[in-house]
Amino acid sequence: MVSAVDAAIAWRNDRIICIDQTVLPHEVRHMNITTVDELIDAIVRLAIRGAPMLGAAGALGVVLAAVQAERSGWSGERLRTEIDRIRQARPTAVNLEWGVKAVLPALSRGIVAAETTALETIERIGAANREIGNHGSAYLMTLRDGPLRVQTHCNTGALACVEWGTALGVIRSLHERDRLAHVIVNETRPLLQGSRLTCWELAQLGIEHQLVPDGAGPFVLAQGLVDAVVVGADRIAANGDVANKIGTYGLALAAHRERIPFLVAAPESTIDRATPTGASIPVERRSESEITHVAGYRVAPENTRALNFAFDITPWDLITAIVTERRIITDDLRGAASGTWGRRPA
């Protein structure tokens, strides 16, 4: 079955075509993005979201900006400013910047060269996801016989990652190898990416799943209902601390207490060696209305204020392994900046 998910983002002539993730699961609506403003708006309101997908959007964004510059007669300086705006549209995920940087050098050779590089970059993101799935599923399969019950948070599937997925890619790979029992999905408030997007993708793939509120995640682990937790990452600091969707940290604490493997699945591009620890990762704060309202309906009293951190930081000592397209990191990453991996602290 070729599902709608397989075409989560694409480049057509002069525009980005992608799924508007805000209206799922009720509607599969495709957007035509032809300007930098439209792209930034889509990124800010999370119509386009997910770390690897933001990498793809950054890569295609450079091409889009160049096409618009040509059409509108922008100066070189204006073009650079617009590309910078794309790069900075969201602060936490490092992949957006990575995608922009991957294509920018090619732009000096013209739009066609930039377009080719962007498409290659997206191809590379997809291939990396497949490898993450291979490595992560192989790692989990060594931990235990028989089918695994896996818990995940937020959405890290094709919608977030171009085509296969990172954490959800590991889950898909387990499913492909007939080693998946079922998936426990945290709903992921405030924007419910777990219930709206992950459950939708799993349903498309015919994978059995159960939805739980985020607050239930730790108890489900304590009840012995889960064999492994797999999540994605928006940025990984040089010491291995992981920024991921708000709600990840509590799940990691519970997995650690129960000695249940806690895997982070992410491409190498998510590792930011320039950020020494999680404490230096800028954590995006989003609109209060995401919490005071659900689907446009106000749930909190008028005047109640909310505190909306989009991400949290999971310290490295709670993480069993970070799985990338190249390796499985279970040692301390503190030596990463100098290229030598230290030992994991006892």
Add this chain to the structure above:
Amino acid sequence: MVSAVDAAIAWRNDRIICIDQTVLPHEVRHMNITTVDELIDAIVRLAIRGAPMLGAAGALGVVLAAVQAERSGWSGERLRTEIDRIRQARPTAVNLEWGVKAVLPALSRGIVAAETTALETIERIGAANREIGNHGSAYLMTLRDGPLRVQTHCNTGALACVEWGTALGVIRSLHERDRLAHVIVNETRPLLQGSRLTCWELAQLGIEHQLVPDGAGPFVLAQGLVDAVVVGADRIAANGDVANKIGTYGLALAAHRERIPFLVAAPESTIDRATPTGASIPVERRSESEITHVAGYRVAPENTRALNFAFDITPWDLITAIVTERRIITDDLRGAASGTWGRRPA
């Protein structure tokens, strides 16, 4: 200011008058409950909820059943069956049963005696709440100078507790003593008692507060934004393990890691010496639609299943203190059944 909260439950002639907690914060609607069926329905759909409030409902429920028995010519056996139905309307909170048992012996002396005992019981619940507030606030004030930033989960105020509150009562007492900075409120999915009820009560009391999604609770603690966590309890096992609203356990894990005091505020009636540990507490599972829908709007895909534990269990080793109307328990409760308190495990 006498707020609407002060009349959360009352007995008038032949009926229970109470606030329908399901339509808050948008509407303060009072219910007239005149039959056992109506009472059970109100308890099951959480129009009446909160551990001490369930104690009050159990106490008044015996009187209500007796009045209905007289009106309808029920046999003594039928009356006993109906009272049993009230007692078992929800499985986790032990207070419902406690309230029924507090009034049942008086019923042999007639309806007036039962009514008097029920009203005394409710009076006692209110007085106990005040004492819990006194003890809890005094304990927290010894831990630190100046105003405290307190985080709480679910709703434990007047709505849940007749008049003053347990955990929210501790917070009110701090506020009364001018030692409260502000309150961080977990929204408490699935039914949003935090955002709908606690924020509403705090707004009525003029107490500054900020709402966070449940998944953000642990990160808010890790960010150093909280001086103490105070929650209620639905049942406390003999060893000190606490059943409370789903989402409590993850918060306790985070507080423990950050060495932030984690208080459980509950009346003595919540302590169930017949239940040795948290593992023996029956945890209610509720309708999947509470998770797949928010305010009647479907957020998850059709056919997605959900797992809805209404409560979780927080092990005693994560709890700094249990505050009741009589004492502050920081030692191991394992000796409770024999009346001697053991030491807290290292």
